[in-house]
Structures are given as C-alpha cells and as structure tokens.
Amino acid sequence: MRLLFIGPPGAGKGTQAGKVAARLGIPHVSTGEMFRDHVARDTDLGKQVKAIMEAGDYVPDEVTVAMLSERISQPDAEGGYILDGFPRTEAQVAALDDLLGDQGLDRVVVFDVDEDELVDRLLARGRADDTEETIRARFGIYQEQTQPLLDIYGERGLNVFVNGLGEVEEVSDRILLVLT
Ligand code: AMP
Numbered sequence: 001m002r003l004l005f006i007g008p009p010g011a012g013k014g015t016q017a018g019k020v021a022a023r024l025g026i027p028h029v030s031t032g033e034m035f036r037d038h039v040a041r042d043t044d045l046g047k048q049v050k051a052i053m054e055a056g057d058y059v060p061d062e063v064t065v066a067m068l069s070e071r072i073s074q075p076d077a078e079g080g081y082i083l084d085g086f087p088r089t090e091a092q093v094a095a096l097d098d099l100l101g102d103q104g105l106d107r108v109v110v111f112d113v114d115e116d117e118l119v120d121r122l123l124a125r126g127r128a129d130d131t132e133e134t135i136r137a138r139f140g141i142y143q144e145q146t147q148p149l150l151d152i153y154g155e156r157g158l159n160v161f162v163n164g165l166g167e168v169e170e171v172s173d174r175i176l177l178v179l180t
Contacts (some may be wrong), residue, residue, distance in 0.1 A: 001026065001080040001179070002100070004087075006149065007111025008142045010122045010135065011164040012171065016111075017084040019172045020179075027076050030084040031064055034071065058088070065095045072099070080106075090148050108153040109175055111164035115139055121165065 001024060007013035014030060021028035035053060038046035045067065049059050058064075068086050071077065083105075087093045097104060118139065122130045153159050160178045164171060 001107070002083075002105045003080070003179070004083045004105050004108045004153075005111070006108060006146055007164055008113055008118060009138045010118060010130075011111045011113045012168065013111050013164070014084055015168060016164070016171055016175060017082045019168065020175050021082045023172065023176060024080070024082075024179075026080045026082065027074075028084060029068070029071055029077070029081045029086075031059075031068060031086040032084075034067060035059060061089075061091055061095060065092070065099075068096075069099055087149065088145065090152065093149060093152055104156075105153070105158055107160055107179060108150075108158045109178070110150060110159050110161045112161040113164045117165050 003020075005013050005017045005020075007016075014033075017028045017030065035046075035049050039050045039053065040046070045063070048063065052059050064086065068083075072081060087096050115136070119132055119135050122135050123132065150159060162171070162175050162178055166174075
C-alpha cells in the first residue's frame with residue numbers, strides 16, 4: 001500500500017506514520033528525517049542541505065526528488081510505504097506522478113485536527129517555542145501550503161480524513177480502520 005500522510009505541525013503525523021508503517025510492515029519514508037540523517041552523518045548531501053534546513057527553507061526539488069526516488073526504489077519499499085513530508089508542493093506532486101506512473105498512491109491520510117484543540121494540546125506540552133501565536137501561525141502556513149495538495153488528491157478520490165487528536169494507539173487504530 002502506497003500512502004501519504006498529511007497533517008499540521010504538532011499533530012503527531014510523524015509518530016503515527018512510524019507506528020502505522022510498523023503495523024503494516026512497510027517503511028516510513030520521511031524526507032525531513034532522511035535529510036537530518038544526512039546532516040548528522042555529514043555526507044555530501046548533508047553538507048549540501050545543512051544551511052538550507054537551518055534557514056527553514058525547502059531543499060531544491062531536484063535534490064529532494066532524487067533522494068526520494070532512490071529510497072522508494074529499494075527492495076523494502078516494493079510492497080508499499082508511507083510518505084511523510086513529501087510531496088509538499090504541486091511541483092512535487094507532479095514529480096511523484098512521474099515516478100509512480102499510473103500505479104500512484106493508494107490513499108492520502110489527512111490529519112483532521114481542530115485548530116483550538118491543537119493549540120490547547122501543544123500549550124499543555126509546555127515547550128518554549130510553542131506560544132498560542134506561533135502555533136496559530138504555523139497552522140495557518142500549513143493550511144495555505146497544503147490546501148492545493150488536498151484539492152489535487154481530493155479530485156482523485158484519495159483523501160481519507162482521520163481525527164488526529166487522542167492517545168497515540170487510539171489514533172493508529174483509527175487510521176488502520178479507515179485503510180481497510
Ligand atoms: P520536516 O521534518 O518534514 O519538517 O523537514 C525538515 C526540513 O527538511 C524542511 O524544513 C526542509 O528544509 C527539508 N525538507 C523535508 N521535506 C522536504 C520536501 N518535500 N521538499 C523540500 N524540502 C524538504
């Protein structure tokens with residue numbers, strides 16, 4: 001099963017992608033984690049992307065798409081994978097379409113999170129960079145950037161919406177339920 005997880009920052013998307021991937025026996029493919037790993041190992045790719053990531057910018061598509069393409073062509077990805085953090089733009093959707101041909105994604109799992117509940121939850125976590133203002137700003141940016149992707153995949157009938165708030169296991173169960 002080829003899946004894409006889309007959700008706002010702080011909604012537990014990465015955690016869920018990991019849990020659900022383990023339960024389905026398929027790899028969790030997070031471009032952000034892959035880049036962080038390259039930076040940590042100080043590889044050529046890591047050297048190339050470090051400053052970009054520190055500035056909070058997007059890595060150029062040619063670099064991101066090449067890395068992603070190589071990853072999903074590995075034997076462990078033959079039976080499917082969960083994409084997390086890619087695609088993020090319409091250009092990346094087109095690049096993924098080129099890579100996957102007509103056997104594209106099976107489902108797009110969209111974390112449907114109420115903004116006020118997300119604010120309450122993140123404030124309760126008590127991290128210094130989580131103020132109501134920064135949380136709402138991140139949420140707004142996410143909505144702006146993600147809406148075009150939701151529209152594209154929605155037209156293809158791929159979107160499934162899952163309430164992303166709750167206990168970790170409970171949310172994983174919900175996701176698995178909508179996938180079967
Ligand atoms: P994330 O953990 O998904 O927030 O990703 C961390 C950083 O990696 C981002 O701020 C970007 O610099 C880079 N990155 C991850 N995924 C992508 C992507 N699909 N396109 C471009 N840059 C990305």
